[in-house]
Amino acid sequence: MIFKSSLRVRLSTFVAPRRVRRGVAARSEVGLFYSTSTGNTECAAEWVQDKFGDGITAPMDMCETKVEDLKKYDALIVGAPTWNTGSDEQRTGTAWDDTFDEVKNLDLSGKKVAVFGCGDSAAYSEYFCDGIEELHSAFKAAGATMVGEVSTDGYDYAESKSVVDGKFLGLPLDEDNEGDQTEARVEAWVEQLKAAGFA
Numbered sequence: 716m717i718f719k720s721s722l723r724v725r726l727s728t729f730v731a732p733r734r735v736r737r738g739v740a741a742r743s744e745v746g747l748f749y750s751t752s753t754g755n756t757e758c759a760a761e762w763v764q765d766k767f768g769d770g771i772t773a774p775m776d777m778c779e780t781k782v783e784d785l786k787k788y789d790a791l792i793v794g795a796p797t798w799n800t801g802s803d804e805q806r807t808g809t810a811w812d813d814t815f816d817e818v819k820n821l822d823l824s825g826k827k828v829a830v831f832g833c834g835d836s837a838a839y840s841e842y843f844c845d846g847i848e849e850l851h852s853a854f855k856a857a858g859a860t861m862v863g864e865v866s867t868d869g870y871d872y873a874e875s876k877s878v879v880d881g882k883f884l885g886l887p888l889d890e891d892n893e894g895d896q897t898e899a900r901v902e903a904w905v906e907q908l909k910a911a912g913f914a
């Protein structure tokens with residue numbers, strides 16, 4: 716009996732501090748979420764994690780994420796491909812499409828959100844990374860502060876719904892034709908996000 720009760724004391728002193736530490740870490744990290752059909756956006760998310768360094772979560776697949784969990788983070792980086800070519804709605808062709816209504820109804824005011832996307836600027840030149848704009852508008856509707864716009868310089872495409880006032884609303888990546896540029900593009904973008912207050 717004496718042994719059991721002292722063991723209980725030792726376990727409780729060990730477990731309690733870990734719970735506290737975990738709770739604090741979750742709030743201060745940037746949440747990194749993505750969806751994918753063939754893996755390119757997952758690879759891009761891994762580049763984002765790599766270039767960000769400390770202070771960001773591992774990439775989390777929206778297939779395995781509850782929309783409510785997006786609220787746990789002070790800042791979010793979210794990524795999606797474009798598959799539903801030419802469509803006004805549900806452009807990503809992935810799990811994000813089923814979440815947009817719910818995302819719009821979250822209260823994300825005071826949180827910074829940045830979007831990246833994967834597309835094909837050659838084969839789908841008139842719809843390049845159209846999904847970025849749909850993600851952007853859902854998070855904007857939730858009250859988030861949207862950051863991470865990117866110049867169109869260096870991209871070769873015909874049209875994109877994700878270009879507003881001459882800039883992409885997030886970071887476009889083209890793993891199909893320009894995969895060799897992904898690392899540098901992500902690196903520059905992450906620096907931009909950090910300068911905008913992601914840390």
Ligand SMILES: Cc1cc2nc3c(=O)[nH]c(=O)nc-3n(C[C@H](O)[C@H](O)[C@H](O)COP(=O)(O)O)c2cc1C
Binds near residue numbers: 751836844
């Ligand atoms: C049927 C089909 C439709 C596509 N539609 C578009 C499109 O409208 N715009 C675009 O930029 N890329 C389009 N793509 C290219 C994909 O978005 C690109 O390959 C992307 O990297 C896929 O990302 P994922 O592997 O994360 O799913 C399309 C590809 C296929 C096969």
